Amino acid sequence: MKRxxxxxxxxDAPGMNAAIRAVVRSAIYNGVEVYGIRRGYAGLLARDFVEMSLGSVGDIIHRGGTILRTARSEEFKTKEGMEKAVNNIKQLGIEGLVVIGGDGSFxxxxxLxxxxxxxxxxxxxxDNDIPFTDYSIGFDTAVNTVVEAVNKIRDTATSHERTFIIEVMGRESGHIALYSGVACGAETILVPEKPYTIKGVCDxxxxGYKRGKLHSIIILAEGAGNAFEVGQKIKEMTGLETRVIVLGHLQRGGTPTAFDRILASQMGGKAVELLLNGVSDKMIGWVKGELVVTDLEKIFSAQKPLNEELYNLASVLAI
Structure with missing residues (x-):
């Protein structure tokens, strides 16, 4: 394999640049040329290719986002789009492809x-919603971003004795909500994987208020309900001042944590190693502290479970 x-x-997810860097430098170390495909599959169809060098990935390990940019492509999903993509790959002489992304990307x-x-x-x-890996690149950074925001919100919540509902991202998974909720000591964590009632939340x-708490922090995963509707119902049932904050895309940006940089670097290096050894149609995961390889097709028929032990612990600690 030469290219x-x-x-x-x-x-996008913090740490993607670290993964790109690892792919490029590992490949060049092994005498393999690397081409970056800008704007994802849309760029693959548009032949938006750029040759990567050691210098082109210098000083990017600490940067959020992705230097290769990213985009959605409906055309790529069609039979004609797929054929066009394959032809573009062959014409450029690319013999292997590393795809960094989530379920749709895989x-x-x-x-291909x-x-x-x-x-x-x-x-x-x-979102950390990919099965067969404990962590995906960017998750740790997103959790830390939420925790940092909640630390600041808590100051105001205490000063004004208010209930704050913080909506976090995650699509239909509650991993960000659970991990950040535990890390910041939230009184309530609402995730789509677990049913809840507004009455239970209000009770x-x-x-907490009866035993002297000055505020209440509720972490709500976006897939578990509309934060403004939940907030309105809580205000009506408790009579307490309730505020809603939607962190949104703030969670996607920022400098990746050391964990995400190291994870991305290891996965990038492993991806090149696998391609050079003739391996294909696989995903690299991180399970119990080790890199593992899983068939891509297995990922599409499985769902990543919520960490039940951590969820139960959160309930115990929030009494």
């Missing part, structure tokens, strides 16, 4: 693999 490509697709990678393009996937999404809030 490989790398692209980032879907939502589905595209799997389709079926058409004879060796592919390796690296999980990059703050917990009032119990």
């Amino acid at each position: 490989i490509g790398v692209l980032t697709s879907g939502g 589905r595209g990678a799997a389709e 693999a079926k058409r004879g393009v060796p592919t390796i996937g690296i999980p990059g999404t703050i 917990k809030i009032m119990s």
